[in-house]
Each structure stands twice: as structure tokens, then as C-alpha cells.
Amino acid sequence: MITYESVTKVYGKGLNTVTALDNVSFTIPKGEVVVFLGPSGCGKTTTLRLTNRLETLTRGVITIEDQNIMDIDVVQLRQRLGYVIQAIGLFPNKTIAENIAVVPKLLHWDEERISKRVDELLEMTNLDPELYRDRYPAELSGGQQQRVGVARGLAADPNILLMDEPFGAIDPINREEIQDEFLKLQTKLKKTVAFVSHDIHEAIKMGDRIAIFEKGRLVQYDTPEVILTQPKNKFVSDFVGADRALKVLGLMRVSDIINRTPKNIIQGGDRSAEALHFLNTKDSRYGIVLEHNKPIGFVTQKSLKYEDGPVRDAVEPYPVFLREKTPLRDVLSSMLMYSTPTFCVVDDDKNFAGTVTYNDIQKAVKASYADETENVEPVETEVAS
Amino acid sequence: MSTLQFIMDNLNEVLYLSWEHIWIVGIALLIATPIGVVLGIVITKHEQFASRVLNGANILMTIPSLALFGLMLPILSMVDMGLGKVPAIIALVLYSQLPIIRNTYTAIKNVPPALVDAARGMGMSKWKLLRELEIPLAIPLIIAGLRTAAVMNIGVAAIATYIGAGGLGVYIQQGIARVYPEMIMSGAILVSLLAIVVDGGMALLERVATPEGIKVQRKLSR
Ligand SMILES: Nc1ncnc2c1ncn2[C@@H]1O[C@H](COP(=O)(O)OP(=O)(O)OP(=O)(O)O)[C@@H](O)[C@H]1O
Ligand SMILES: [Mg+2]
Numbered sequence: 001m002i003t004y005e006s007v008t009k010v011y012g013k014g015l016n017t018v019t020a021l022d023n024v025s026f027t028i029p030k031g032e033v034v035v036f037l038g039p040s041g042c043g044k045t046t047t048l049r050l051t052n053r054l055e056t057l058t059r060g061v062i063t064i065e066d067q068n069i070m071d072i073d074v075v076q077l078r079q080r081l082g083y084v085i086q087a088i089g090l091f092p093n094k095t096i097a098e099n100i101a102v103v104p105k106l107l108h109w110d111e112e113r114i115s116k117r118v119d120e121l122l123e124m125t126n127l128d129p130e131l132y133r134d135r136y137p138a139e140l141s142g143g144q145q146q147r148v149g150v151a152r153g154l155a156a157d158p159n160i161l162l163m164d165e166p167f168g169a170i171d172p173i174n175r176e177e178i179q180d181e182f183l184k185l186q187t188k189l190k191k192t193v194a195f196v197s198h199d200i201h202e203a204i205k206m207g208d209r210i211a212i213f214e215k216g217r218l219v220q221y222d223t224p225e226v227i228l229t230q231p232k233n234k235f236v237s238d239f240v241g242a243d244r245a246l247k248v249l250g251l252m253r254v255s256d257i258i259n260r261t262p263k264n265i266i267q268g269g270d271r272s273a274e275a276l277h278f279l280n281t282k283d284s285r286y287g288i289v290l291e292h293n294k295p296i297g298f299v300t301q302k303s304l305k306y307e308d309g310p311v312r313d314a315v316e317p318y319p320v321f322l323r324e325k326t327p328l329r330d331v332l333s334s335m336l337m338y339s340t341p342t343f344c345v346v347d348d349d350k351n352f353a354g355t356v357t358y359n360d361i362q363k364a365v366k367a368s369y370a371d372e373t374e375n376v377e378p379v380e381t382e383v384a385s
Numbered sequence: 386m387s388t389l390q391f392i393m394d395n396l397n398e399v400l401y402l403s404w405e406h407i408w409i410v411g412i413a414l415l416i417a418t419p420i421g422v423v424l425g426i427v428i429t430k431h432e433q434f435a436s437r438v439l440n441g442a443n444i445l446m447t448i449p450s451l452a453l454f455g456l457m458l459p460i461l462s463m464v465d466m467g468l469g470k471v472p473a474i475i476a477l478v479l480y481s482q483l484p485i486i487r488n489t490y491t492a493i494k495n496v497p498p499a500l501v502d503a504a505r506g507m508g509m510s511k512w513k514l515l516r517e518l519e520i521p522l523a524i525p526l527i528i529a530g531l532r533t534a535a536v537m538n539i540g541v542a543a544i545a546t547y548i549g550a551g552g553l554g555v556y557i558q559q560g561i562a563r564v565y566p567e568m569i570m571s572g573a574i575l576v577s578l579l580a581i582v583v584d585g586g587m588a589l590l591e592r593v594a595t596p597e598g599i600k601v602q603r604k605l606s607r
Pocket of ligand 1: 018040
């Protein structure tokens with residue numbers, strides 16, 4: 001846990017002072033990733049550097065794990081806090097292993113423990129120890145260096161990680177990948193992470209909470225959902241962007257809105273006429289066809305009308321199947337791409353798990369904007385359920 | 386050819402004077418290096434002294450060597466060391482300061498701030514930072530400074546003959562006094578040769594002392 005109480009930082013003296021942080025108070029709970037977000041110069045880096053005392057507080061109190069940082073020896077404090085920076089900052093004169101070993105060495109770990117830890121961390125960050133241990137930073141790609149930077153921050157297994165735009169120096173594709181890897185690690189390691197970013201997408205993706213700064217002040221501190229759906233003021237809503245409905249969808253998953261018991265299920269072996277009658281009574285324009293509890297596609301009332309045999313002969317296959325953890329943003333995209341308003345969700349064995357419809361998605365978006373439905377046009381689309 | 390003949394005829398003396406020359410320059414460099422490197426490092430940590438120290442070293446360098454010997458003479462005479470090797474070595478030490486201090490200072494300043502930041506942020510003490518990062522990165526440039534100082538001092542040491550320091554300058558000085566061209570030429574050629582050899586040797590040292598990772602980095606960034 002990290003707490004910031006009335007933290008103020010003024011740079012410079014006399015007439016040339018800059019108030020980089022103005023009376024900022026918030027708490028980073030244990031085991032959570034908090035993203036510091038905001039435009040350039042709003043004080044994100046300053047907040048981070050105050051935490052490991054690379055800058056000195058002007059006023060206020062910062063504590064880590066209930067200890068005032070001013071009461072901890074500065075070198076010990078820094079060794080307790082993993083530190084990863086945008087410029088990566090790998091030491092060019094040291095091998096990858098030596099770079100990762102910096103803090104363990106400062107802590108006087110023995111050789112064997114260090115070398116085991118180095119290999120473990122390289123594997124954790126998807127770098128083959130055999131291949132990379134003895135190379136020099138210059139021989140690695142940007143993305144690989146960034147991984148080593150993260151490994152170095154994690155080396156002495158600190159409870160707290162300070163990361164200043166840790167994935168800022170790489171191309172978008174590699175960034176996505178390394179973000180995913182970090183999230184996977186984080187679910188295991190449960191570190192308390194202060195993560196600086198100026199990218200709203202990254203913040204939504206990485207943050208359990210987001211702290212939005214404007215000109216040295218903390219304007220909103222909430223979960224990504226709340227930031228997106230209830231931005232506190234125009235600055236925040238402008239910063240998160242006009243497409244925040246889509247961003248909300250990026251946060252929600254199929255499992256949030258899945259209909260596990262749709263009423264229009266028919267079996268592949270059913271006779272077409274019976275199925276048609278069934279759909280009529282359910283007032284459904286089409287049915288989802290299962291065989292051995294696996295969805296094989298769908299049929300419309302129209303297609304059943306001209307079919308004599310079993311339902312399976314009239315089936316149109318689904319272009320894709322959804323999984324429970326598919327983000328709704330991707331679902332919506334598929335719906336637009338294939339102009340199909342309903343998709344089936346399957347489990348690991350391709351068994352039918354439920355359905356998601358366009359209407360369900362729309363309802364979910366509306367619900368999350370409970371307070372400001374005017375932002376979402378109430379589109380009444382004619383779709384079967 | 387008669388110069389070569391002169392060298393062959395006086396081989397023992399030639400070797401002795403060369404050795405003396407190398408000895409003066411070597412001792413001076415051994416004394417000057419720790420002073421210059423430490424001063425260079427200190428002024429990176431206490432920036433307020435940097436320009437004063439560098440200007441001081443610069444002024445020392447602008448004093449012509451004969452004038453410097455003359456200036457030191459009354460002072461060192463008080464301890465009966467006005468002439469001979471001692472004033473010569475002191476002069477060489479003083480002259481060496483500018484290249485050594487300047488290169489050390491520049492080299493440490495050139496360490497990318499992000500690296501220093503990362504190191505401090507991970508909890509390295511100032512001392513560790515110097516040892517593990519700043520000095521290793523600065524080494525090539527520091528040695529380049531030593532190289533400049535050494536080559537320069539070989540020339541200055543030749544002049545120190547005039548205050549009785551010995552060395553290869555003896556041939557030049559006596560050759561002029563006796564109007565003995567072969568002797569003058571021998572002195573001049575040997576001093577130049579010595580400078581070239583030392584320059585090459587220091588270049589080699591520079592390469593050897595450069596950390597492996599920096600060499601790799603240079604090769605790849607080319
Ligand atoms: N060492 C310093 N001396 C003087 N002013 C500084 C110093 N460091 C930062 N500032 C100022 O403090 C303010 C906040 O800077 P900070 O680096 O925290 O911003 P940031 O949010 O990290 O921005 P960016 O996204 O550009 O990294 C800026 O106005 C900056 O100019
Ligand atoms: Mg910053």
C-alpha cells in the first residue's frame with residue numbers, strides 16, 4: 001500500500017518556482033495497479049519520484065506499507081521499491097544478467113541465489129536465459145530491453161513497483177504484447193504498482209484504478225469503468241475521448257451479459273415444420289441449432305419454410321464463436337462485420353454456453369451510463385432475440 | 386645515415402637517456418592521474434567548482450614550459466630542489482591536469498541521465514554509482530586524456546633538460562651547444578619516436594580498458 005497525503009511539490013526557488021503537485025491525496029491499495037494518467041507536465045513522474053525520494057517533498061506525507069518514507073533510510077527505501085523507467089536505463093557495460101542482478105547484489109545475495117533468480121526472471125519475462133543471460137543490452141531489441149527493464153525492477157521481489165511509462169519506448173504491437181505479459185505476471189505476483197502512462201488505452205487496460213492529473217492536481221481517482229462512465233468534469237471526459245462507450249465495451253466481457261438460457265434453441269435432428277412452429281410460438285424469427293450440445297449454426301423462419309428434411313439441412317453456420325472472456329468491443333466488431341445480431345458463446349470443448357445479442361450489448365452500455373443516458377442514442381433496432 | 390651511426394655508436398647512452406625520459410614522464414603521469422581523475426570526479430559532484438578548476442588547469446597549460454621552470458626555481462630552491470628531476474616532474478604533473486581533469490569531467494557528465502536516474506532509483510549509493518556505472522562508462526575518455534597528457538609530456542620533458550632533468554633532450558641541448566647536427570637529429574628523432582610509440586601504446590590501452598558491452602554497443606550502432 002502507498003498513501004499520499006496532501007502531497008505538494010514545488011520546484012525551483014524565488015521567482016522561478018513551478019508547482020508540480022498541489023495538495024494531492026490518494027491511496028494505492030495493496031496488490032493493485034494504479035495508473036497515473038494525464039497530459040504532459042501534469043505531475044505524474046514527479047509523484048513517482050517523490051515516492052522513492054529521487055525528489056524531495058515540499059509538503060505532505062507519503063507512506064509505504066504504513067511507514068513514512070522520510071523515516072526510512074533512502075537507500076533502503078529505494079531497494080524496497082522496484083523501479084522501471086521509460087528510457088529503460090539498462091547499463092550498457094553490464095550483461096543482461098548483471099543488469100537484473102543490480103538490486104540483489106546491493107542486498108548482498110549470494111552468487112547462487114542471484115543466478116537462480118536471474119534465470120527465473122528471464123523466463124518470467126519470456127526471454128530464454130541460455131540465449132540472453134550473457135548478452136549486452138545493445139544486442140537486444142527495444143521490446144526485449146523493456147522486458148529486461150521489468151525483470152530488473154522485479155529482481156529483489158519488491159512488494160511495490162514504480163513504473164514510469166515502462167512500455168513507452170516500443171512500437172504499438174510489441175507494447176500490446178508486453179502489456180499482456182505484464183498483466184499475466186501481475187495476476188500471479190499481486191504487486192502494488194504505481195504505473196505512469198499518458199495513454200488512456202493503456203490506463204484502461206492496465207489499471208485497477210486510474211488517477212487522472214491535471215496541472216498538478218488530482219482530478220479524479222476511480223476504477224476505469226467509473227472514469228469512463230462518470231467522468232467528473234469536462235477535462236476528464238475530453239481526456240478519455242468521445243468514444244468512451246466503445247472503451248466501456250472494451251472493459252466488459254461476454255460473461256457480463258451472456259444469456260445462458262435463450263428460448264429459441266432447436267436441435268439439428270428436429271423436423272423443419274415442427275421447428276418452424278416452435279419458433280412461431282416463441283415469437284422468434286430464427287433459432288439456434290445445436291447438435292450434441294454443440295452449436296452448428298442458425299436457421300431463419302424463412303429458410304425453414306422451404307425445407308422438408310431435418311433442421312440441420314437448412315442451417316447457416318456462424319462465422320465465429322465467442323468465449324466468455326471475449327471483450328464486448330470485439331463482439332460488437334464481429335456483429336458489424338458479419339451483420340449478424342446474435343452470436344453463440346462456447347466453452348473450451350466447443351459446447352454451447354449461451355448467446356449474446358446486439359440488444360444485450362446496448363442494454364449493458366445504457367446501464368453503465370445510468371446517469372447520462374443522453375449520451376447514447378436510444379436506437380431501436382429490429383432484431384430477433 | 387650518420388644520425389643512425391651516432392645512435393649505434395652511443396647505444397648505451399641512448400638507451401639510458403631514453404629510459405630516463407620514459408621514467409620522468411611515467412612518474413609524472415602516475416602522480417598526475419589520481420590527482421586529475423579525482424579532481425575531475427569531484428567537480429562533477431560539486432558543479433560550483435567546475436569552472437574554477439577547469440580554468441585553473443587551463444591557465445597552467447598556457448604557461449610556457451621554460452617560464453614555468455623559471456617560476457618554480459626560487460620556490461623549490463628553498464628546499465634545494467630548484468634543478469633536476471623534481472621540478473621537471475612537478476611541471477609535467479601540472480601540465481597533465483587539464484587533459485585529465487577535462488576528460489574525466491566530460492566523460493562522467495556524458496553518462497546518460499536516465500542511467501544515473503535508474504541507478505539511484507534502484508538504491509545505489511553515490512560511491513556504487515561511480516564504481517559500477519560512471520567510471521566504467523568514462524574509462525575510454527579518461528584514458529584518452531591520459532594519452533594526450535603522456536604525448537604532450539614527452540615533448541615537455543625534452544625541454545626539462547635545461548634544468549638538468551636529463552632524458553633525450555640532452556642530445557638536443559648539447560647538440561645545439563656543440564653544433565653537432567647528428568646529435569641534435571638523434572635527440573629529435575628519438576623523442577618523436579618515443580611519442581609515437583607511447584601514443585600507440587595508450588591507444589591500445591584505451592581499447593583494452595573499454596568495457597565489452599560498450600564495444601558491442603559501438604559496433605552495433607555503426
Ligand atoms: N527537476 C525539475 N525542475 C523544475 N521543474 C520540473 C522538474 N521536474 C519537473 N518539473 C516540472 O514539473 C511539472 C511536472 O513534471 P512531471 O515530469 O512530473 O510531468 P509528467 O506528468 O511526468 O509529464 P510527461 O508526461 O511529459 O512525462 C512540469 O511542469 C515540469 O516542467
Ligand atoms: Mg513523466
